[in-house]
Amino acid sequence: MTENRITYGFFDEDAKKEIRRATLKAVALPGYIVPFASREMPIARGWGTGGLQITLAIITEDDTLKVIDQGCDGSVNAVNIRDFIVSVTGVDETLATPEATIIQTRHRVPEYPLREKQTLIYQVPYPEVLTTVEPDTARQKQMHANIDYAKLWVLLYEDTSQYGDSRISSRYPVQVNDHYVMDPSPIPKFDIPKLGDNPALQLFGAGREKRIYAIPPYTKVAPLTFSDRDFAIEDFSGRCCERCGATGVYLDEVHLDTGVHFFCSDTYHCDSCKEEA
């Protein structure tokens, strides 16, 4: 009975309007986290409901959708989310990064460079970068307003003094437009340099934590690093994808009885490299 009455994009129009308003505010204040009501979705909290809500609020009939999880279009959760979005919108779907107008992603920025008029929507588990050093929401807000990131710097310093570098592997804190420091979602450090000066619009949705934030196109984004230390990304030098031969991409490490193997994390990129070869 209820299945037949689902509206375009699942939500009622008031819900879409509220999410769009929060998104517009987020775009106007790069890196600032905007609270929103965050509806419960038919997929579980923590499974991409924030990204999903943004996608459903902004998607139109003309859009072409791509959904990836860990860089892969075929991953179970990506398949599930893409099927759901298509079932409530009827939009075209694609695996090809350049063909997509909306890309919803979990934990990766696609290898293929993004262009203008593309929107990359990140699924975010922890939107507040300060949570690890300051769990109180009211104090976090004050610290952001004062550009007071001393506690984060101390955290980075303590790690660097003990381990030679920060222990943060993914979700590396970045400063946007010289003001707000934000959590870029659990993308690896490898993807951090792609955030800044990107022609595409980047939106971040945290469903459980009820926050939306954004990096508008061509915005300055810089990881927090000490002036005498380089920002070190994952090192895959001397390795290539065993399937397509690509280098300079993020690789998944696979342990099998034949030893350790490396494959592209971005499956579209892997497929297109293989076709070219």
Place this chain on the structure above:
Amino acid sequence: MSYVAIKGGTDAIRQSKTFFRRQLEEVESISDQAIISGLRFSCDRIMAEGALYTEKLAARAMRLSGGDLLEAAFYVRAHRSTCQRIGTAADIDTADVHILRRISSAFKDIEGGQILGPSCDYVIRLFSSMRAASAEPPEEDFTSSLKQPAIRVESALASLRADDRIILLDNTESEPFDVSRSYPLPPYPRSAVMQIMARGETGSLLGFAYTSMRGYGDVHPTIGDLRLGMADIIFSHPFSGGKVHIGTIRITACETVGSFSRDPGDGKLRLSVGFGFCFGFNETKAIAMSILDLAMNHTGYSVGGHAIAANPEIVVHHVDAIESMGFTNHFKLPHYVTFQADLHVFERAGKNNDGK
């Protein structure tokens, strides 16, 4: 190789869903009515935590989830996201509800009387006693009282209130917050916190409330008035503007008395009171909620504002099971990319450390 395995995702998901449905096939032999009536406390939890009063969908959710209450409430919440809000019903005055059960542990004699109603409080939990209890026919039809018109029964704390001996919290909100339309930032309006708790998971509320009574707080609650009953929902007609009775819901409400403290208003000593309320009959939840309300709004007890249950940041963000359950389960999703990044940082730190 991993790539090939992942590409099979679509088919694997389909098979897994079918497998799940098939193992629950026998649930179809249980009727909606059997669930609504015979498993009513499950339905009540699903409706309260699903934040939508709908017995029929609760029963359906129960069936779809194979009786997993967290999952069932999740179905109801997801459905709720598709429903347009058309307005706000009139306030429910708990003194006006059609009472089925109402007790006070604060006073022996109360205006309106102690009404035990249906309760499992005095059931001896022995499997063998079940048959004996069901064999005895009830002396009279206990639902007969519901056929009579409701009588207004004031809270058992009404006399203390009339004597000006209870702290009245400042109410600066012109209308209640609606957490389903926007999300509050600190300092959290009390109405928002109450809504979050009313939608909260019984077990989570209970756990946090228990910390306050047992060791990490100093709330020594006395149940001033606990009532279960039917509340009429009155709505303004969108065209005529007239008052329309659109339905009757079952509710639980609880007022709990804490210690006395200095009233922030005039400095006089008064008693503190907390309030709990939820859809359906769920006494444990209403009591736990009233204790948390008490702990958060009257922090002047021995451990001050530092108790876990006295901290709205703890309560507001940690009692919703749709969220905590979803997030806990999300750890089953692939984390190949982040784990790979973890390993790189780990190896680098190892190299840096070996040099020392």
